[in-house]
């Protein structure tokens with residue numbers, strides 16, 4: 001029997017909270033198609049859901065929120081959809097960064113940004129620079145991101161150091177490789193959420209999700225609201241994280 005951590009009637013504020021939540025925001029296209037709207041309208045509606053969830057995280061005191069905005073495989077979509085997504089990305093950054101900054105949010109982008117056009121790259125760079133000194137929540141946006149790319153990129157950097165004679169191959173271990181990856185300077189994701197009904201990782205944070213609690217919901221991303229987010233937090237609070245130990249050991253550690 002998993003240990004029940006949530007007391008009956010405990011409010012979200014009283015529960016054990018994740019420090020880092022990572023979300024695959026899926027289902028925008030279907031949200032639009034169900035309404036006989038162009039898929040693009042679903043992406044636009046999805047931006048509103050992003051705003052809501054960022055606010056929820058800030059209110060709840062979650063330290064890091066990582067959002068999967070565009071995967072390295074999403075280039076395979078029709079060029080018209082990719083183009084509209086890029087335009088939306090640019091417009092959203094122009095519109096939202098000032099407010100995020102005012103709210104003390106620190107923005108980060110992970111993924112290979114060299115594939116984006118210069119206008120978008122410079123918006124990403126300046127959003128990071130502008131918010132770098134903020135001490136509030138960290139919002140990491142994964143754009144042209146792939147978990148396999150992340151690991152390959154880390155391996156390439158270590159290989160370069162080996163080739164330069166700065167590193168012995170025997171010194172490479174999980175800790176050293178892990179340190180070269182995206183966002184490993186931040187707490188590991190505690191809770192992973194995927195909307196849209198699909199139960200897969202789709203090349204998101206492969207390494208970083210090793211011990212993350214997974215939560216899937218059929219809600220489409222534009223319908224994901226504060227109540228749905230709190231439901232995910234409640235599910236998280238009810239889980240026992242063992243990290244390879246026995247449940248009994250974990251209870252003893254917690255009692256200590």
Ligand code: IPE
Nearest residue numbers: 025026027028029030031069
């Ligand atoms: C997620 O929604 C947003 C991106 C991948 C950019 P989708 O566009 O994948 O929505 P569905 O899965 O087709 O409904």
Ligand code: IPE
Nearest residue numbers: 024025026068069070071202
């Ligand atoms: C994952 O969603 C990527 C993002 C949400 C940005 P997809 O809709 O691209 O995933 P698959 O193709 O269904 O696995």
Ligand code: MG
Nearest residue numbers: 026027028196
């Ligand atoms: Mg999808």
